[in-house]
Amino acid sequence: MIITSIHAENFRKYTQLQLENLPGRGLLALVGGNESGKSSIGDAIQFGLFGHTDKVPADEAAKLIHWGDDKASVALRLQHRGHEYRLVRSIDNAGNIAATLFSTEEETTLADTPEGVERQLKALLGYHYAAFAKAFYWSQQSNGKHDQDNDNLRALAGLKEHARISSQLEREQQERLITLEELETRRQHTRHTIDALHIDEDQLPHLNGIASDLEEHQQRLLLLGEKLDKESLAYPDNLQRFQKADQRNRKISRWTKITLLVFVLALLAGLFLMFTPAWGSRVTASLSSGTQDFLGKGAIRLASVTALIGAFLLMYGWYVDVRHLRPLQKQARNLTDAMDNSHQICTQPVSRLLQTDSTDYLLAKHLDLPDTSNDHTDMASVPDWQQAASHYQAKALYVHSAADTLNIGLGNRRQELANYLDMIRADIQTEQQHLQQRSQLRNLLHQQEQEQEHERREQVVASTAIDLLQRDASHSIERFNQLVKTRCPEFLQRYTQSHYKSLEILPDFSLKILSEEKGDFLDFNEISTGTQRQVTLAMRVALATAMADATKADMQMLFLDEPFAFFDPERAGDTLQSLLETSQGTLSQIWLTAQTKPDDIKLAQVIHCPQGSSVLKA
Secondary structure (H helix, E strand, O other), X not given: OEEEEEEEEEEOOEEEEEEOOOOOOEEEEEEOOOOOOHHHHHHHHHHHHHOOOOOOOHHHHHHHEOOOOOEEEEEEEEEEOOEEEEEEEEEEOOOOEEEEEEEOOOOEXXXXXXXXXXXXXXXXXXXXXXXXXXXXXXXXXXXXXXXXXXXXXXXXXOOHHHHHHHHHHHHHHHHHHHHHHHXXXXXXXXXXXXXXXXXXXXXXXXXXXXXXXXXXXXXXXXXXXXXXXXXXXXXXXXXXXXXXXXXXXXXXXXHHHHHHHHHHHHHHHHHHHHOOOXXXXXXXXXXXXXXXXXXXXXXXXXXXXXXXXXXXXXXXHHHHHHHHHHHHHHHHHHHHHHHHHHHHHHHOOHHHHOOHHHHHHHHHOOOOOOOOOOOOHHHHHHHXXXXXXXOOOOOHHHHHHHHHHHHHXXXXXXXXHHHHHHHHHHHHXXXXXXXXXXXXXXXXXXHHHHHHHHHHHHHHXXXXXXXXXXXXXXXXXXXXXXXXXXXXXXXHHHHOOOXXXXXXXXXXXXXXXXXXXXXXXXXXXHOOHHHHHHHHHHHHHHHHHHHHHHXXXXXXXXXXXXXXXXXXXXXXXXHHHHHHHHOOOOOOEEEEEEOOOOOOOOOOEEEEOOOOOOEEEO
16 A cells, blocks of 8 residues: 555644655655654554554544644545555544545445444455554654664564563562462451450350340239239229128028928928828827828928929029129139239249249359348238138238239339340340451451452463463564564665674564674674664564565555664665665655655655645645
């Protein structure tokens, strides 16, 4: 690919740039002082082809617009493999890029978007910007560092990036080793912290069991107190009802007994009169037969009536007992049971109320467990009042006094349990905090172990990557050395006046050049700066030639920005002559930028870049 014309508007230094009828073979010299716009022409070629330059990336391409303008554009006419194309690319202040590629022969649009143009150029030329910049565009570095050409040569060989990545990976490996040591230290510290907690897995369930036991007894005492209040308040009414029912029952019992006696006497008299035995004849001798029979039957009838009355009395007495006395007796038992249970709770040590684990816990706390919960003098009379109340023989006043005394005792006992419960809950909360702390530490430990495992895997991956890079670098060195053996000797001898004939890159990335005079390989840094740049230029031309051949280009441009910086006149002249010879081959269009016009060399075209002018037409 060669360029036959360049039109640019508001691009870099130029508000208008027109270069027409550019020769396709020979040396094209861009001549001018510093800041005269020579490099801007090279930038216009790069931007027109690929949308950015070697110094300005695509996302910052708006910086290429001439200061004070809103839009810049570059139009290139290209020739490639006997066909002509026109490429137009523009950009505005917002960074929006437009691009169109035309076929001038067919008068058709091949692509009208930056992406489409990129694909078409790749299909036509066979390479993207990276390959173009490495093979066909060279911006001479003027920083004066001796190792710059060494780096350039490594870049040409494809090894600079290998060395950079390898060095970066090795630094990361060292950092990763330090990180692993730090992670292991933190992991060990976390493990020791967990072990120092001395957490018993069974302690929290044990404490919860004790708390449940205390809560159950506290609830039981509350219910017992409520039952005691209820039964004691009902006792006066029950006492009156019981006394009335008992009195009625006694009357029924008395009349039942009288009726039974009458029944027995009447029955015996009737049977005697009706069936008088021999020994009773004397008694009934004064009675006639009819009278005796009448009296006997009357006695039997009286016995029957009294039997019926007695049965009724028995049924009524049973009714009174079942419907009145027994419920009242049951309520009396409920009251006495409540009083008995309350009395036992109030007069027994608290240790007897609780389970063994709860008692052991309280004793382990060195607590003073009282034997009784109420030392009132009425407490001693409670059993007697309880016994009397069971038969409704106790006065209501005594029952109320007993209930009050027992309620005070139950309240004191509940308060004792509440104090113990507060203590156990505090221990439960402390244990839960310890468990939560351990859980957090375990999560932290798991996270640290995962980080360690991740770093170990990254270490393995990086080691593998370094190994693969070294292998690939070895292959790249072999390929580069093959290129050196096939293409470089001609250019190397031509550009160094036959002082150096061959170049090699060793597996450790060191560069060696064969000195004809010394008959041995020298380190690249052992030769002079000018010779280093001659060698680098020779390698660039060799690489460009190889690239042009690989893409089957019949004619190919090469842009060299200040290639003779720091060259002495003799070396610059010899190199120019060599480039002129090179332009007779595939690398036919060679662009050069220089401060002054080279003398004693045939140039295809000289373009003077005026100092201080923003318009260039040639």
